[in-house]
Amino acid sequence: MTTPPLPPTGDWIRGITIRQPWATCILAGKSTENRPANWPWRGWVLIHAGKAKPEPALLRDPLVATAIRGRELHRGAVIGVARLTDCHPDQGPERCTSPWAQRDAHHLVLDDVRELPLPVPATGALSAWRPTPDLVALVLQQLPDLRP
Structure with a gap:
């Protein structure tokens, strides 16, 4: 049985750039991301860790420190996906x-x-952005069961 083809990249997935350490905290169970405005998009998003170096004071926050313990804080890369x-x-x-x-x-x-x-x-933006087909293909190589 073959897997049905995916819809065009922009129709089912977006990217979201999140500064560190928050991006890694999401991988560790942070289920709420804070933004200044409403986001109408619903569906799969690539979790892109921004390039900025995290502020040292944030890393000492007990909630953050517990979430990131033992994890590398990658920057400038897609590190996961979420719905x-x-x-x-x-x-x-x-x-x-x-x-x-x-x-x-x-x-x-x-x-x-x-x-x-x-x-x-990868390069991203703080607002929702459309990933390239090549970027989505690289993510799907690691998560082949991911579907809209």
């Missing part, structure tokens, strides 16, 4: 119980997070 299932404005700690949720932000809810065995070097 973006929701985006909602901050509704207070009684409605959004994630310890990662920031006040006065929009919370991107990420499910089905999958870490790539090997980071794939």
